[in-house]
Amino acid sequence: MKLKCSVYRGGTSRGLMFNEADLPKDKQLWANIFKGAIDCVNQNAVDGLGGSISSTNKVCVIKQTNNKNYDIEWEFYQVGVMKDSVDSKGTCGNLIAAVAAYAINEKLFSFDSRASNVCVRIFNTNIKKIIEVRTKLKNGEFAEIGDEIMQGVNGTCSLANVFIKDAGGEQTKEKYPLGKISDFNGIRATLLDLINPFLYVNGLDFDLDFSKNYDEFSKDLSLEKLNNLRDFYTIKLGFAEDESKLNENQAIPKIAAIFKSDNKEEFDIGIRVLSLRNLHKSSPASGLYNLAVAALEVGTLANELSELKMIENGIQDVRIKHFLGVVSVSVEIKNGKIIGVGLKRSARRIMDGFIYIKEI
Incomplete structure (x- = not known):
C-alpha cells in the first residue's frame, strides 16, 4: 500500500x-x-x-x-x-x-x-x-x-x-481520580490526570539516585518495581481489565520518579520517566505539564518535594530537570486556581x- x-x-x-x-x-x-x-x-x-x-x-x-x-x-x-x-x-x-x-x-x-x-x-x-x-x-x-x-x-x-x-480529567473525568495522595503497600504516590494520566512517586522510596546518568540509571533493578506499580494502577483505574490485558494498555498511565532539588537556583524538581516500560531520555511533554501543576498544588507529593508556593494571579514558571537539562513550564493562575499550562516547543x-x- x-x-x-x-x-x-x-x-x-x-x-x-x-x-x-x-x-x-x-x-x-x-x-x-x-x-x-x-x-x-x-x-x-x-x-x-x-x-x-x-x-x-x-x-x-x-x-x-x-x-x-x-x-x-x-x-x-x-x-x-x-x-x-x-x-x-x-x-x-x-x-x-x-x-x-x-x-x-x-x-x-x-x-x-x-x-x-x-x-x-x-x-x-x-x-x-x-x-x-x-x-x-x-x-x-x-x-x-x-x-x-x-x-x-x-x-x-x-x-x-x-x-x-x-486541562484536567481528560481520561478519568477527574484531575486527581485517587485523591492528591494515594498509598499502595506503603508507597505514597500522586496520580494526576492532565492531558495524560501520570503517576508520580518519590524516587528515594525506590532507592533511586537522581545524580546517575541515563546509562547508569537505566540499569537500576528498581525500575521494574516502578513498572509493576504502574501495572497495579493501570488495572485500578480501569485502563486494563486485568493482568492479561496489560500488554494492550502500555501508553497510559505513565509512571515517573520525582526528586527534591539539590540546587534551588537551577531547578525546582527533578524527574525520571518510564514510557512503554523503558526509561525515557528526557520526559514526555505531558509529564512536564502534569508535574508543573502538581508541584504548585498543596497536598500532592510533588508539592511536598518542590516546596513551591503558588502565586495568586499571573504566570508562574516551574523548572523541571530531566536527563537532558532544565525545562520551564508556564502555569497560568487566576484567583489562586490554575486555569492553563504552557510550554515552548520546536x-x-x-x-x-x-x-x-x-x-x-
Whole structure:
C-alpha cells in the first residue's frame, strides 16, 4: 500500500503525519497501517520509520474541518516498541508543535501567509481539548530556524508557544481520580490526570539516585518495581481489565520518579520517566505539564518535594530537570486556581513523500 506521509520532529519526539483524507475511510484498517509504517515488532524498526523507543513510534492523523472554534482536528496514536500494539487513549504533548507545523505547511486551514505570526487552534480528539499553538511564519511556512534553545535538541531553533486551557480529567473525568495522595503497600504516590494520566512517586522510596546518568540509571533493578506499580494502577483505574490485558494498555498511565532539588537556583524538581516500560531520555511533554501543576498544588507529593508556593494571579514558571537539562513550564493562575499550562516547543519537517506499507 502506498500512502502520502510526512515525518516531523516535535519537541523531543518524532512522528509520522498523515492527512486523514489520504487514509482508508475504514478506520479499522488504520492500526495495521500504522504498525507497518513504524515496524513496531522489530527492535530496530529497520522495515519502517519508527525506532527503538516510544518517542519515535508515534503517528498523527490530521483532519481539515470547518468548525468555527478550531482550525484542525488531530488524533494521536502511540505505536508499540517491540510490541504489536497501537494505542489512542492518550496524547503527545511534544508533537503538538509538529501538528501545527504540518497544518501550516500543508495549508490545511486558512491563514494569512504574508503574516509573521499565526495561531493554530487544534482540537485533539484523544483528550477532547482545544490547544493553541502560537508560532512564527517564514515565507508562509512554519518557522523552524531561530536563535532559541530547546533542551534535548541540538543547535538553535525557533520556539512555538503551546498552551492548553482548562486541562484536567481528560481520561478519568477527574484531575486527581485517587485523591492528591494515594498509598499502595506503603508507597505514597500522586496520580494526576492532565492531558495524560501520570503517576508520580518519590524516587528515594525506590532507592533511586537522581545524580546517575541515563546509562547508569537505566540499569537500576528498581525500575521494574516502578513498572509493576504502574501495572497495579493501570488495572485500578480501569485502563486494563486485568493482568492479561496489560500488554494492550502500555501508553497510559505513565509512571515517573520525582526528586527534591539539590540546587534551588537551577531547578525546582527533578524527574525520571518510564514510557512503554523503558526509561525515557528526557520526559514526555505531558509529564512536564502534569508535574508543573502538581508541584504548585498543596497536598500532592510533588508539592511536598518542590516546596513551591503558588502565586495568586499571573504566570508562574516551574523548572523541571530531566536527563537532558532544565525545562520551564508556564502555569497560568487566576484567583489562586490554575486555569492553563504552557510550554515552548520546536518542530522540524524531516521529509515529505510516500510510505509503502508492508502487510503484517
